[in-house]
Amino acid sequence: MRPPAVLLALVLAVFAGGTGPAAAAPWLFVSDIHLKAASKRPTPSGAGHDTNAALFASAIRAMQRADPHPPVVVVTGDLLAHGIAPQAATATAVRVARQLGAAFPQAQFVLALGNNDSACGDYALAPGARFLRDVATAWAPLVNRGGAAPDFARTFARDGFYTARLPGTGLRAVVIDDVYWSPRYRAGCGAAGDVADVEMNELASAVRRAPGPVWVLFHIPPGVDAFSTVQVSKGLAIVPFLAPALRDRMLAALASAPGKIVLAVGAHTHRFAYRIVDAAGARPVPLLLVPAISPVYGNAPSFLTANVDAGGTLRDVEEYSYRAGSWHDTGGLRELGISAFTGPELLAAQVRLAHDPQARAAFARLYGGGGRPEIDANNWRAYWCAATAFATAPYRACSGAGGISLITGRGVAVLAAAFAVAAGIAALAVWLLRRRVRRA
Numbered sequence: 001m002r003p004p005a006v007l008l009a010l011v012l013a014v015f016a017g018g019t020g021p022a023a024a025a026p027w028l029f030v031s032d033i034h035l036k037a038a039s040k041r042p043t044p045s046g047a048g049h050d051t052n053a054a055l056f057a058s059a060i061r062a063m064q065r066a067d068p069h070p071p072v073v074v075v076t077g078d079l080l081a082h083g084i085a086p087q088a089a090t091a092t093a094v095r096v097a098r099q100l101g102a103a104f105p106q107a108q109f110v111l112a113l114g115n116n117d118s119a120c121g122d123y124a125l126a127p128g129a130r131f132l133r134d135v136a137t138a139w140a141p142l143v144n145r146g147g148a149a150p151d152f153a154r155t156f157a158r159d160g161f162y163t164a165r166l167p168g169t170g171l172r173a174v175v176i177d178d179v180y181w182s183p184r185y186r187a188g189c190g191a192a193g194d195v196a197d198v199e200m201n202e203l204a205s206a207v208r209r210a211p212g213p214v215w216v217l218f219h220i221p222p223g224v225d226a227f228s229t230v231q232v233s234k235g236l237a238i239v240p241f242l243a244p245a246l247r248d249r250m251l252a253a254l255a256s257a258p259g260k261i262v263l264a265v266g267a268h269t270h271r272f273a274y275r276i277v278d279a280a281g282a283r284p285v286p287l288l289l290v291p292a293i294s295p296v297y298g299n300a301p302s303f304l305t306a307n308v309d310a311g312g313t314l315r316d317v318e319e320y321s322y323r324a325g326s327w328h329d330t331g332g333l334r335e336l337g338i339s340a341f342t343g344p345e346l347l348a349a350q351v352r353l354a355h356d357p358q359a360r361a362a363f364a365r366l367y368g369g370g371g372r373p374e375i376d377a378n379n380w381r382a383y384w385c386a387a388t389a390f391a392t393a394p395y396r397a398c399s400g401a402g403g404i405s406l407i408t409g410r411g412v413a414v415l416a417a418a419f420a421v422a423a424g425i426a427a428l429a430v431w432l433l434r435r436r437v438r439r440a
Contacts, residue, residue: 024167026305026316028063028070028107030100031219031267032292034116036081037092044301044322047372050081051294051301055322056096059293059301060103062327066320067305071167073100073107076267076290077114077219082122089119090131094138101142108167109142113160114219114268115179123179124188127159127195159195161202163210169310170212176203178218181246196246204253213262213312216254221266221289222247223275223390227297227374230382235401238392241268251277251390258283262312263341265290270297271367271374272304272319276346279388284343288314291369295322300371302330306341314341321369330370335362346387353384360384 034050044055051059079096080089100109117135118125125131136157143152149164156162160177179185180196187195207214220241228239240247254264255278264277264285270292277285291302301322306314316339318332333341336349336359352359357377364375367383375383385398395401 024307025069025071026067026318027072027074027308028067028104029074029076029265029288029290029304029306030059030063030293031076031290031303032078032114032270032294033059033075033096034078034081034292034294034296035092035096036084037088037095045295047295047298049294050296055295055301056099056293058322058327059303060099062320062322063303064103065327066303066318066329070104070107070305072110072308073104074110074217074265074290075100075112076217076265077112078116078267078292078294079114080116080118081294082116082296084116086119086121089117090134093117093131093135097135097138097142106145107142108145108148108164109139110164110166110173110175110217111139111143112175112217112219113177113179115182115184118188120187120189123182123184124186125160125177125179126187126190126192127198128157129189131189132160133157159199159202161199161206163206166215166312168213168308168312171215171308171310171312172206172210172212173215173217174203174206174210175217178220178242178250181242181250182220183240183243200246200249200253203250204256207253207257207261210260214257214260215263215265215312216261217265219266220268221275221287222250222254222277224386224392224395225269226383226386227269227271229401230379231374235382238395238401240392244391247390254278254285254287255281261285263288263314267292270294270299272302272369273367273383274341274346274387275390276343276350276388277390279343279347284347286314286341286343286346288317288341291319291321295371298368298372298374300330300369302369315339317341319366319369321371323370328370331362331366333366335366350384350387353380 036050036052039052041052044058045052079093115123119131136153140153143149152162162175164173166173180199222242225239225241264287267290272291273289275287293301295301306317319330321330338345338349360380368374382399382401389395389398
């Protein structure tokens with residue numbers, strides 16, 4: 001029989017959350033909320049629509065059931081609905097902070113901004129904008145919980161960048177706003193200046209200074225937009241997420257500290273997926289893509305939970321999705337044979353996906369939260385290649401898709417030529433029609 005003191009210690013350890021990482025509660029990962037606060041519809045919004053108040057409230061309740069006391073809540077951007085009125089932007093971002101903060105009053109939050117998070121237009125937030133200052137004020141009590149991010153209010157208000165200590169042995173979060181690196185970015189409410197270079201230098205410096213393991217968090221992933229490449233351009237063109245030169249610098253920064261950057265976290269695709277940075281290197285970096293709450297692109301609203309060990313590695317990543325009027329545990333990466341979210345395990349999963357149709361079916365279901373399937377037996381390779389091929393040439397070689405990239409010089413030239421041909425044909429048709437009218 002154990003001595004009473006030992007039994008008491010065990011009881012206290014259980015109620016305190018345990019002494020090791022396995023006993024801690026899972027962390028919560030949420031993204032692309034796209035809250036349309038003005039919507040008064042009493043039932044949750046469905047496919048093709050952004051998140052209304054009813055869906056957001058339902059999602060928060062589901063999060064509380066799945067993970068009542070998360071030590072950390074990660075929110076990877078796009079708080080605001082598509083096309084939101086500029087005058088409603090700040091109030092909506094503040095509302096999201098208040099509702100999530102009330103639901104998880106003890107959690108430390110990690111917030112990255114997305115392209116829709118702006119009072120200046122999509123992809124248009126200028127550094128130093130008032131929106132940044134107001135959002136920093138609203139989110140500071142959540143992000144700087146217990147002094148975890150003491151410089152948040154100052155640096156976030158400048159350009160969305162900050163660093164934070166996370167629960168665990170020396171784990172640090174480096175948060176950047178990589179919307180500035182998109183080819184679609186244009187400052188809509190001020191001067192952009194050299195913000196793209198500044199943000200890149202901040203990332204490199206923060207990783208270099210961090211004393212221990214690092215997570216890098218952002219909204220837009222580097223690499224190929226598989227949805228736009230497959231579903232929109234029908235494989236005729238390869239669509240990148242970031243400007244190629246900045247994408248390459250970002251990838252180099254993520255691969256520059258082998259073993260130190262243990263995780264990258266992004267979103268933007270509205271789907272649950274992964275990427276592998278520096279897949280051919282000695283220490284590939286795993287990149288998690290967090291699915292969306294908003295069902296605007298036909299996905300089932302979803303969020304993730306994951307256990308986090310002392311070194312910052314994700315384990316037991318689980319997806320929860322809203323389908324047929326209720327929330328369900330959709331499953332997790334264990335269905336792909338992934339127990340620890342690391343580069344080597346993801347590479348092994350890539351091999352299984354290449355040869356096992358059942359594994360591909362499981363990935364396709366997780367990818368869309370169990371909703372309308374987007375990946376099928378005909379297009380799966382285009383999505384599979386996006387996990388490791390980040391630039392146009394390797395992606396084309398892997399997938400066989402796309403003769404051009406939409407933002408390279410070649411792509412612009414081809415599109416311009418196609419437009420000229422189309423304009424010529426239209427002009428010829430008009431001339432022939434007028435000639436026929438004159439003859440009549």
